[in-house]
Amino acid sequence: MQEVAEFRMPKSVLYGRNSLEKLGEQSKKLGKRAFIVTDTIMENLGYVERCIKQLNTKGITVITYNKVNAEPTNIHVLEALTICKEGKCDFIIGIGGGSCIDAAKAVAVLYTNGGEVEDYVQKDMEIDNDPLPLIAIPTTSGTGSEVTSVAVITNKRTDVKMMMKHPSFTPQVAIIDPILTRSVPPHITAATGIDALCHAVEAYISKVSQSLTDVLALSAIESIMKYLRIAYEDGDNMEAREAMMIASLQAGIAFSNASVTLVHGMSRPVGALFHVPHGISNAILLPTVLEFTKISAVKRLAEIGRNLNKDLYSYSEEEVANYTLAEIKKLCFDLCIPNLKEYGIDEIEFENAISKMASDAIESGSPGNNPRVPSNNEIKQLYRECFNYQYEDSIKTLGS
Secondary structure, three states: OOOOOOOOOOOEEEEOOOHHHHHHHHHOOOOOEEEEEOOHHHHHOOHHHHHHHHHHHOOOEEEEEOOOOOOOEHHHHHHHHHHHHHOOOOEEEEEEOHHHHHHHHHHHHHHHHOOOHHHHOOOOOOOOOOOOOEEEEEOOOOOOHHHOOEEEEEEOOOOEEEEEEOHHHOOOEEEEOHHHHOOOOHHHHHHHHHHHHHHHHHHHHOOOOOHHHHHHHHHHHHHHHHHHHHHHHOOOOHHHHHHHHHHHHHHHHHHHHHOOOHHHHHHHHHHHHHOOOHHHHHHHHHHHHHHHHHHHOHHHHHHHHHHHOHHHOOOOHHHHHHHHHHHHHHHHHHOOOOOHHHHOOOHHHHHHHHHHHHHHHHHOOHHHHOOOOOOHHHHHHHHHHHHOOOHHHOOOOOOO
16 A cells, blocks of 8 residues: 655646636736746747736736746846845746746745755755745646746756755646647757656656556656647647647646656756756657666556557567557657757767766766666766667567
8 A cells, every 4th residue: 555645736727728818817816016037038929928918907017037048047046036026026927938937936935035046955955934926837848847846947156957846846826828839849849748758757657656646647648649749740739739738737747746767867967068958858868768767667667558559458568668668769759859969969078078967867866766776887878878879770669
């Protein structure tokens, strides 16, 4: 029997087409001065202006910080925090990809608790004061940050991606509007979609998975495998966009409560040192890491495969686990996920960074939740295998 497990998510989740129109109604419950954390892309698309108009109609004053980029840093957080404090804001709205939402989370916690971003990295830390209320509005289907208790911020002093995990980082409200993802280009749709797949698969095979997260993870995997190709090929297909938003939500709740594992542990150093966006680095690493993990996760990988294909119950667990890996590799191949060399990373620079990346990956703690816990040398070898990984050489299906 499973031990008592704790399950956390935002107090309120609004989802569906045009749910952004509920922002004003939700915001008026939180105060009169709003602070928006975003980027220039969201401004250029008109999404920030839509938010401001809604807030103004409710008599809410708005201050905006728009300098977040694909890899948010402690510098972004401190700049935004200063502006937020000067404006004496009552609540925060994070709109954009996971980077904007993660930065907003950090500002919300630091506003009421002080200190530096790095002060919040230690495991099992206590946060004394409630953060400023946060409304998270994702515009990609991938990070799941709108429903998680995790924020990832790069420390510019050390070139380390710092993962902060505490219930205080969970947004109070999440607004999931699939219409906001129609403008996402195919390569970002692919990278963020595989990021969501990583979240779901890692949550399902994690050593600390639980019954509730299993249900969400399996549902997310099934939807992503069915709809991600469609969203990639036809960004205006709202059925696919909506399914991917819900899958990202499910995967986010799943991993926030069950933890990510080796893929994310190895991905953060790649992003920090070589400025590879989080979703892309996860996607690049996923097939190789799952191959390494398979020997200790055959049963769970087979359960994923049988959930995807109900005709596989007569096959052995080993065969179905191989099927699962093949389907994931085929998806990455179809979405034109590059390897690290194709992404443009210099091989000599990468080799010189491998020792630091392996140490940083282990230090993150995530690899410890992997069914097969790697040694430092094994992580180094995995990085080398990922550098010039070839999908077409590794895809095998049942009967092939």
